[in-house]
Structure formats: structure tokens, C-alpha cells
Amino acid sequence: MKFIIGNWKMNGTPSDKESMLTTLANTKTKNKIVLCLPFTLLNGNNNCGIAIGAQDVSNHENGAFTGDISAKMLTEMGTKYVIVGHSERRLYHNETNEIVREKATIAIKHGITPIICVGETLEEKNTGHTISVIKKMLLESIPESGEYIVAYEPRWAIGTGLTPSTNEIVTAVKAVFDTLPNPRPILYGGSVNANNAHDIILIPYVDGLLVGGASLKSDTFLPIIKSID
Numbered sequence: 001m002k003f004i005i006g007n008w009k010m011n012g013t014p015s016d017k018e019s020m021l022t023t024l025a026n027t028k029t030k031n032k033i034v035l036c037l038p039f040t041l042l043n044g045n046n047n048c049g050i051a052i053g054a055q056d057v058s059n060h061e062n063g064a065f066t067g068d069i070s071a072k073m074l075t076e077m078g079t080k081y082v083i084v085g086h087s088e089r090r091l092y093h094n095e096t097n098e099i100v101r102e103k104a105t106i107a108i109k110h111g112i113t114p115i116i117c118v119g120e121t122l123e124e125k126n127t128g129h130t131i132s133v134i135k136k137m138l139l140e141s142i143p144e145s146g147e148y149i150v151a152y153e154p155r156w157a158i159g160t161g162l163t164p165s166t167n168e169i170v171t172a173v174k175a176v177f178d179t180l181p182n183p184r185p186i187l188y189g190g191s192v193n194a195n196n197a198h199d200i201i202l203i204p205y206v207d208g209l210l211v212g213g214a215s216l217k218s219d220t221f222l223p224i225i226k227s228i229d
């Protein structure tokens with residue numbers, strides 16, 4: 001079983017969600033599909049076997065943190081997964097590895113599986129620092145214990161249409177595998193589409209895909225799901 005996790009980012013309406021769930025409910029797959037939706041779409045259960053995830057969680061339990069959403073609130077909405085440390089949060093909201101670790105830890109405490117994102121910038125790649133950057137981010141971002149997923153997402157591949165070579169992905173995900181204290185599912189994310197999903201999922205150590213832009217519409221998401229079934 002592989003994970004196929006959609007990240008809708010700041011997109012989607014209730015009818016978009018309903019229409020995607022209806023399509024997915026009619027799609028047979030042996031893989032695990034998760035939709036990470038904006039907070040406004042987390043309400044309501046579905047009975048089509050699709051897990052719902054969030055895209056962020058507060059590192060605090062509760063209190064005076066205007067605009068934030070706690071892990072307990074997510075649990076109460078039936079949220080099973082949460083993305084933490086996505087590069088857009090690290091970049092636009094100054095999230096450090098320490099904060100990411102706190103978020104992952106609090107999610108686990110409330111029964112939610114965090115999807116911890118790590119990945120190098122283009123400059124770090126071009127200067128030969130990919131592996132050292134990933135290892136440091138990982139070691140500083142992962143919680144001490146509990147179940148979690150790691151997503152290797154090179155920053156330069158997110159939303160750009162660029163993807164690393166097969167060799168680059170193997171080297172990076174193997175480094176993630178070797179750095180983790182215990183085996184955990186490792187995803188690849190960054191410009192996944194129906195043309196590259198099948199090849200990427202066959203790469204050793206890749207347990208699934210984190211899909212951004214292509215997860216928004218069933219025309220682009222379904223072919224990915226089908227291509228790796």
C-alpha cells in the first residue's frame with residue numbers, strides 16, 4: 001500500500017470537496033488516499049474511505065493565539081493527518097525546525113499523524129548540500145516518538161514543473177531512511193503529475209506521493225491514482 005496525499009493549499013470550496021469525494025468514492029484503489037484540505041473544509045465525515053488531513057496545526061494546546069487551530073480542534077473534526085513544516089509555512093511563516101517538531105509532537109499527542117516536510121533550496125542543491133540539509137532538518141524536526149510520515153519535497157520542485165532525477169530522489173530518500181531512528185513512510189513531493197507518478201513510486205524507499213497542484217481537480221488527480229494502482 002502506498003500513500004497518495006493531496007495538498008490543496010489555499011484552494012477549494014465545499015462543492016469542490018464534495019465533487020472530489022464523490023469521484024474518489026467511485027475509484028477503486030489499493031492505496032491510501034488522504035486529502036489535506038484548508039481548515040474551512042475539514043468539517044463533515046465521509047464514508048468513502050478517504051482520510052482527511054489538515055495543512056497546519058498550532059504548536060500550542062490552546063489559549064491566546066488568534067487565528068490558530070489546535071490539534072484538539074482538529075481531532076474533534078475527525079482529522080487524521082496534518083502536514084507540518086511545509087516549505088511554504090517555513091518560508092512565509094518563519095517556521096523553524098523546532099516549531100515543526102513541536103507541531104508534530106502535539107499532533108501525535110492528539111492522535112493525528114503528522115506529515116513532516118523537509119527539502120533543500122535550489123541554492124543548497126547547486127552547492128552540493130542537499131543531503132546535509134535534509135539530515136539536519138529531519139533530525140531537528142522529528143518528534144522523539146510516535147507515528148509520523150516524512151515527505152521529501154525539494155523546495156525548487158514545488159509548483160515549478162521541475163523534478164529531481166531518479167538518482168537524486170533515491171539518494172535523498174535513502175538519506176532520510178538512514179537518518180530516521182525507526183522506519184517510517186517516506187513520501188516524495190514536488191511537481192508530481194500523471195506522467196511522472198508511476199516512475200517515482202517505483203523508486204526504492206518511496207512509500208508514497210505528496211501532490212499539490214495536481215490534486216485539486218479530479219482530471220489531474222485521478223490519473224495519478226490510477227497510474228500507480
Ligand code: PEP
Nearest residue numbers: 158159189190191212213
Ligand atoms: C506541495 O505543495 O506539497 C507540492 C508538492 O506541490 P506541487 O505538487 O504543486 O509541486
